[in-house]
Amino acid sequence: MNRTTTPGAAAPAPIAARLAAFAADCRRGIPGPVTADATGRVLDFLGNCLAALGPHTGENPETAPHQAASRTARRAGGRPEATVIGGGDRLPADRAALVNGTLAHALDFDDTHLPSVLHPTAAVLPAALAVAEARAADGPSLIAALAAGGEICVRLGTASYDPALRNSVFFERGLHATSICGTVGAAVAAAVLLELPAPRIADAIGIACSMGAGVIEANRTGGSVKRVHCGWAAHCGITAAQLAAEGVTGPPTVIEGRFGFLTALLGDRWHPGPLTAGLDAMHDATHWEYPRTVYKPYPSNHFTHPGIDCALALRARGLDPRTVSTAELGVAAAPRRTIGEPREEKHRPRSPYHAKFSGPYTVAAALLADENAGLGLHLADFTPAAFGDPRRRALAERVEVVPDALCDEEFPHAFSAVLRITTLDGRRWEHRVPGSRGGPAAPLTLDELETKYRLGATPLLGPDRTALLAATVRALPTEGRGAARRLLDTLRPPA
Missing domain, CATH: 1.10.4100.10 (2-methylcitrate dehydratase PrpD)
Structure with missing residues (x-):
């Protein structure tokens, strides 16, 4: 130049x-x-x-x-x-x-x-x-x-x-x-x-x-x-x-x-x-x-967030994670290198921090996790007990992370993804997000930001000191x- x-x-x-x-x-x-x-x-x-x-x-x-x-x-x-x-x-x-x-x-x-x-x-x-x-x-x-x-x-x-x-x-x-x-x-x-x-x-x-x-x-x-x-x-x-x-x-x-x-x-x-x-x-x-x-609404690498959003949306539409046969997470090429490679490392994370950089694990966790105070995945979903759960491991093995042309066009101005799932009865499910929750396309509300803060601070400070610190x-x-x-x-x- x-x-x-x-x-x-x-x-x-x-x-x-x-x-x-x-x-x-x-x-x-x-x-x-x-x-x-x-x-x-x-x-x-x-x-x-x-x-x-x-x-x-x-x-x-x-x-x-x-x-x-x-x-x-x-x-x-x-x-x-x-x-x-x-x-x-x-x-x-x-x-x-x-x-x-x-x-x-x-x-x-x-x-x-x-x-x-x-x-x-x-x-x-x-x-x-x-x-x-x-x-x-x-x-x-x-x-x-x-x-x-x-x-x-x-x-x-x-x-x-x-x-x-x-x-x-x-x-x-x-x-x-x-x-x-x-x-x-x-x-x-x-x-x-x-x-x-x-x-x-x-x-x-x-x-x-x-x-x-x-x-x-x-x-x-x-x-x-x-x-x-x-x-x-x-x-x-x-x-x-x-x-x-x-x-x-x-x-x-x-x-x-x-x-x-x-x-x-x-x-x-x-x-x-x-x-x-x-x-x-x-x-x-x-x-x-x-x-x-x-x-960030979820405590994981930001590249995993649109996949989590897709999984939560399909779960809300009635997808039963027990019926998943195959799953394909489409993302831009650059995020794929971080959350999808090496494949064997991403399908079986070895530590809480490693799990935060796994597309397959975070999709599986979102499909199986209970909704947590309106935020979706939270800290408990990245403990050894969570990523070592046989159900989550088995589901993560079925998730392949692949490049997606539309996501490539949108990256990095937005973190986008598409999740395609085929269930055991042959039914196909699909959800695409043009930008992850918390980003320009779906910013967190003030209430959601306060919820995230309270969930993080209250276990250590208790409700009264948490409120005092916020004030x-x-x-x-x-x-x-x-x-x-x-x-x-x-x-x-x-x-």
Whole structure:
């Protein structure tokens, strides 16, 4: 792609400088709809973290990645600055962010942006919360920092979308855009809360571009390291902002340069337009990209969601799962590689996390599961007892994941699927969804989002503290100095 300027025209400011100027300007205020959206994401984030600490995760506490991150962070010691969710104690801000970011991504229940296919909040918010608590920032500053970091995170991810591939080039290369772009977004959020001027925010961006990393082979064949990616992004983002505050500088053309962030990772298959489109008119909420990030109603990889939707719809129409002879789940080619391959691994998942990335298992679970408070599949459907259930295993063996041409056209602007089932009596059942529940085609209602939060938080906090925490989150846009600390104090176990 030609990215040269017209002869004689003034060279535009480097992209990092333009992004930094936008982030610094967010301190003066962000549009009301963006404030409301970011506040809802705080609630969803906390519900996901608390759910990961609850009794129905199927995890061994000794080997769970967030517990490993917690033990590692605590051994290092340091000044108590920011709260570890679920532990109640305080660690240095970067280490608290490592633990909380790992916790946020532990269940794969975090929000997803399209078409970048990344999870911005789980990487950016842990950094923003930790620095806001350490700095005793007020609520509007926390929300503005989250919005600024989340916006830059998803814009970087969207620049990687290749219309010819109909996929993120990060994803095609096996790179985890969430951890790579999330590190930059976390650095921006931290720098905003550290009150760095725009040139220093640009330096934080430049430093963070040398820190982001992550590969996604764990999506295919298992391994728990992917759950640490959001924690590592938050940790590195804070470190990048702190280094910028101390005078370390980043290259001005770190985003678009010959050896810059996007070219180094994506070659020439990236597009500059999404990075700066509308950036000078962000007082208008319609130019914001972060609020388009979609929530997850089910605690599994987002690629499995349209198949779950199809299975629940057929079940509602009267399909008896005991009569299923064969089932065919049609999805786009890129999701198929994640949720359908290798075939033997997807038909017989070996761990709760592995089950979350299995198209055959999630379809079988949705066909057999009881409706859970209006949400469908929930945490109990991903325990060893659930994915080891002989009925679910037998049904999963009958589900084949195949490419579907229409889904390919729709991906990744929407996660779509078609489920075709033949029953033992020869009857054919079919259901297609153009976009998964929680996405643009079928957004979650406020009541459904609150239900998801309550289901995650109540087993650990009880109903009264769950309600108190939700009320504290809703008050953030008007809360004064120390808002993050008061929020996190609500999570502390009673004396």
